[in-house]
Amino acid sequence: MTVATQDNKMDLSLTSGSEEVIGPLTETVQTASHIIWDTVAANLPRDLHWQFILVTLIIASIIWLIRGGRGSRDAAGRERKANFLQFVLPKDIYTHVSARVDIWLWVTERLLRPLWVVGLLATVGPSTETAVIGVLQWTLGATPEIAVNYGWMLLYSLVTLLCYDFVFFLIHYTMHKVPALWALHKVHHSAEVLTPLTRYREHFLAGPIWAAGGAFSYGLVGGLFAWLFNGGIIAATLFNIGFFALLFGFNGSFRHYHVQFNYPRWLSLWLHSPAMHHVHHSYLPQHWDANFAAVTSIWDRLFGTLYIPQKDEYTPWGIGPDTQSEYRSYWQNTIGPFNDWYRMLLKGNSPQAGATKAGDIEQN
Ligand SMILES: [Zn+2]
Numbered sequence: 001m002t003v004a005t006q007d008n009k010m011d012l013s014l015t016s017g018s019e020e021v022i023g024p025l026t027e028t029v030q031t032a033s034h035i036i037w038d039t040v041a042a043n044l045p046r047d048l049h050w051q052f053i054l055v056t057l058i059i060a061s062i063i064w065l066i067r068g069g070r071g072s073r074d075a076a077g078r079e080r081k082a083n084f085l086q087f088v089l090p091k092d093i094y095t096h097v098s099a100r101v102d103i104w105l106w107v108t109e110r111l112l113r114p115l116w117v118v119g120l121l122a123t124v125g126p127s128t129e130t131a132v133i134g135v136l137q138w139t140l141g142a143t144p145e146i147a148v149n150y151g152w153m154l155l156y157s158l159v160t161l162l163c164y165d166f167v168f169f170l171i172h173y174t175m176h177k178v179p180a181l182w183a184l185h186k187v188h189h190s191a192e193v194l195t196p197l198t199r200y201r202e203h204f205l206a207g208p209i210w211a212a213g214g215a216f217s218y219g220l221v222g223g224l225f226a227w228l229f230n231g232g233i234i235a236a237t238l239f240n241i242g243f244f245a246l247l248f249g250f251n252g253s254f255r256h257y258h259v260q261f262n263y264p265r266w267l268s269l270w271l272h273s274p275a276m277h278h279v280h281h282s283y284l285p286q287h288w289d290a291n292f293a294a295v296t297s298i299w300d301r302l303f304g305t306l307y308i309p310q311k312d313e314y315t316p317w318g319i320g321p322d323t324q325s326e327y328r329s330y331w332q333n334t335i336g337p338f339n340d341w342y343r344m345l346l347k348g349n350s351p352q353a354g355a356t357k358a359g360d361i362e363q364n
């Protein structure tokens with residue numbers, strides 16, 4: 001403990017350049033590291049939570065009742081009328097090869113995760129947050145030690161959500177626009193049917209990118225709030241569940257479910273409805289590169305990529321008839337990015353140079 005404190009003192013004295021501020025700052029950094037670690041731990045082990053599946057099923061049942069059996073999609077992404085069982089658990093979707101590949105890609109990612117998760121989360125989050133505190137300390141001085149109340153805790157939750165959503169938006173946008181990264185993210189989009197497990201359908205090399213982005217965003221906000229409140233703030237909760245985790249968890253589960261859940265237009269302008277992510281998975285040209293964020297519509301609105309679909313709008317999922325057959329099996333999805341990168345290298349002097357053409361062709 002003493003050693004760790006001493007290390008922090010040495011680190012921080014480099015950035016702050018002042019002896020007086022080191023004491024409280026060291027404590028701030030240690031407390032904030034805990035907060036970040038907990039937030040990351042609560043959100044990043046990206047597995048299915050039965051509570052969210054249950055809520056998804058309850059809402060789907062209500063939609064089935066209200067719409068008289070309409071509003072779910074078949075394996076081709078078309079809306080159809082269905083009996084209750086076919087509505088909540090359609091055979092054509094859950095026996096599809098794509099749903100099976102979802103499972104094996106998830107298993108692969110889970111098995112490889114221990115190789116990177118601890119090192120990445122233990123360094124990216126806390127070091128980002130230490131840097132933020134250091135910069136604030138250096139530019140604005142010692143922590144103002146604002147007294148914590150529930151209002152501030154809510155604000156902390158909200159800012160965390162917005163910051164995470166923005167980093168998610170940026171990473172996601174980059175993955176679509178940079179061909180070498182699209183080769184990786186294409187594995188998520190090669191899903192021909194959507195199931196709650198499709199949420200975790202990613203190439204195993206994409207996992208660390210998303211995780212680092214999450215840890216970085218928590219570090220940014222954690223550092224800011226640790227400085228403002230001298231490390232004494234935690235995110236607001238309802239029945240012990242963070243609002244952020246609640247919203248993120250629910251949205252993540254439902255947006256990869258085949259039932260079309262639209263929000264009223266005014267709400268869609270602020271929060272992504274599950275139906276808006278169906279659009280993101282569509283291979284129709286009018287749906288390309290839309291709805292990048294995880295939870296809110298704010299960033300897509302600001303950057304002009306928001307697409308609110310019509311009721312029961314046709315959204316065929318996958319990467320399109322031209323290239324889908326190259327990205328169907330587990331093996332194709334696992335080695336696909338390496339194949340693409342190799343082709344890019346052959347075509348140009350750099351992966352980027354050759355990639356532009358290859359990326360364009362693939363997105364068609
Ligand atoms: Zn995407």
Ligand SMILES: [Zn+2]
Pocket residue numbers: 188198199256277281
């Ligand atoms: Zn998705």
